[in-house]
Amino acid sequence: MKIAIIGTGYVGLPTGVGFAELGNKVVCIDNDTKKITSLREGKITLFEDGLEDLLKKNHQNGNITFTTSMEEGVSGADVVIIAVGTPPHPVTKEADLKYIYAAATELAQYITDYTVIATKSTVPIGTGDKLEELISKANPQAQFDVVSLPEFLREGYAVYDFFNPDRIIVGSDNEKATKVITKLYEPFASKTNILYVKRRSSETIKYASNSFLAIKIQYINEIADFCEATGANVLEVAKGMGLDTRIGTKFLNPGPGFGGSCFPKDTQALKFMSKQYNVELSLIEATITGNIARKKKMATKILAASTTPAPNIAILGLTFKNGTDDCRESPAMEIVSAILEQNPHAKITAFDPQGMKNAELILGDKIKYAPTMYDTLKDAEVLAVLTEWPEFKELDLSKCASLMKHKCICDFRNLLNAQDAQNQGFTYHGIGR
Numbered sequence: 509m510k511i512a513i514i515g516t517g518y519v520g521l522p523t524g525v526g527f528a529e530l531g532n533k534v535v536c537i538d539n540d541t542k543k544i545t546s547l548r549e550g551k552i553t554l555f556e557d558g559l560e561d562l563l564k565k566n567h568q569n570g571n572i573t574f575t576t577s578m579e580e581g582v583s584g585a586d587v588v589i590i591a592v593g594t595p596p597h598p599v600t601k602e603a604d605l606k607y608i609y610a611a612a613t614e615l616a617q618y619i620t621d622y623t624v625i626a627t628k629s630t631v632p633i634g635t636g637d638k639l640e641e642l643i644s645k646a647n648p649q650a651q652f653d654v655v656s657l658p659e660f661l662r663e664g665y666a667v668y669d670f671f672n673p674d675r676i677i678v679g680s681d682n683e684k685a686t687k688v689i690t691k692l693y694e695p696f697a698s699k700t701n702i703l704y705v706k707r708r709s710s711e712t713i714k715y716a717s718n719s720f721l722a723i724k725i726q727y728i729n730e731i732a733d734f735c736e737a738t739g740a741n742v743l744e745v746a747k748g749m750g751l752d753t754r755i756g757t758k759f760l761n762p763g764p765g766f767g768g769s770c771f772p773k774d775t776q777a778l779k780f781m782s783k784q785y786n787v788e789l790s791l792i793e794a795t796i797t798g799n800i801a802r803k804k805k806m807a808t809k810i811l812a813a814s815t816t817p818a819p820n821i822a823i824l825g826l827t828f829k830n831g832t833d834d835c836r837e838s839p840a841m842e843i844v845s846a847i848l849e850q851n852p853h854a855k856i857t858a859f860d861p862q863g864m865k866n867a868e869l870i871l872g873d874k875i876k877y878a879p880t881m882y883d884t885l886k887d888a889e890v891l892a893v894l895t896e897w898p899e900f901k902e903l904d905l906s907k908c909a910s911l912m913k914h915k916c917i918c919d920f921r922n923l924l925n926a927q928d929a930q931n932q933g934f935t936y937h938g939i940g941r
């Protein structure tokens with residue numbers, strides 16, 4: 509099939525490469541000229557395990573091409589997938605649809621034959637209806653239908669998740685469009701659940717799923733605080749809870765709060781929609797409030813662990829999780845800002861295996877960036893571990909002890925062995941234990 513993908517970010521690029529690998533002819537469109545120039549040279553524009561090799565292979569065999577021209581990408585496509593950003597509006601926090609609307613208005617002009625327009629971007633309920641109106645208005649002759657194909661990939665596992673999805677949700681109110689999408693997902697039909705639902709249900713499934721996971725994280729974080737107060741160990745508690753198949757083991761890792769480009773914005777967008785529809789979603793509201801407060805509390809904990817008025821603080825981990833270079837709404841970004849708000853004299857030096865460039869775009873020169881893990885530690889009073897990169901687990905704690913001014917660790921991912929740290933003379937603060 510001929511597929512156009514609008515937006516070559518964390519969703520659009522792995523999706524485009526995945527469909528190309530399945531033998532489709534894919535054109536990826538982005539209005540960021542720099543990204544398209546890099547991709548045309550076979551250079552990857554984001555960090556995602558396994559993506560670069562697949563990209564090169566499919567670029568060389570001609571299954572995937574890159575362009576800034578909407579006309580070149582959309583003309584003659586069977587399916588146009590919209591994968592542009594839907595960031596939170598800076599004031600209202602609703603999903604800002606300006607990129608979606610701009611893409612739809614532009615693509616409308618180049619629809620030639622019958623085309624299915626699919627939203628992979630996370631969009632508010634009813635966006636499919638609005639896109640139909642907008643495209644018809646921009647091009648009254650266009651023959652098209654709009655479907656919702658929400659994306660559930662995990663950053664860091666995007667390639668794996670493309671080929672091995674837990675489920676595929678197809679939100680379509682139209683039989684002709686459903687047939688096209690059924691053909692598109694034919695290679696997955698024998699190995700995964702494909703659920704066909706109303707378009708509005710599909711749009712809702714995405715928000716309801718992400719918000720459920722956010723609630724689960726906030727819940728275990730609150731239980732972790734409770735364990736700290738009662739003397740229980742949250743790791744044992746989470747294990748005991750997870751053995752109940754009704755609860756499950758996933759998303760029961762306590763930490764510094766949830767972040768990333770999806771959970772904070774999607775919970776906020778759902779809250780905004782609940783107000784629009786006058787429906788109370790109190791669990792979501794409590795989760796958002798609790799999660800924002802948690803990051804400030806983490807900053808307070810780090811500062812409380814230091815002893816001088818202008819402490820040197822070492823931070824390991826800037827991305828919102830391991831396996832990605834994405835720092836958008838990363839807990840580390842917010843904890844760093846909160847530390848500097850609470851104590852403007854604090855001096856922070858940080859390291860991340862993949863996220864330094866993106867972190868610098870957000871934090872600028874508010875902190876120093878170290879070339880290795882150990883370079884963060886010279887004269888540091890506190891070491892704070894904020895992302896669960898596996899390499900941090902391998903830290904040589906005796907080397908850390910020799911470099912630091914005070915021996916104190918705030919391990920907010922429960923990554924290190926507390927006993928080993930204590931044996932090296934560290935004061936160790938984990939989460940919930």
Ligand code: NAD
Nearest residue numbers: 515516517518519538539540592593594607611629630659
């Ligand atoms: P991103 O910011 O990484 O990528 C968006 C891309 O769209 C950018 O490269 C941008 O230049 C491009 N773009 C914007 N307007 C355009 C236009 N008019 N024409 C062409 N290109 C345009 O965003 P992302 O993380 O890939 O997220 C995209 C959507 O997918 C969002 O709605 C997000 O909520 C959703 N989503 C993201 C993830 C994730 O893990 N990142 C997972 C599931 C769903």
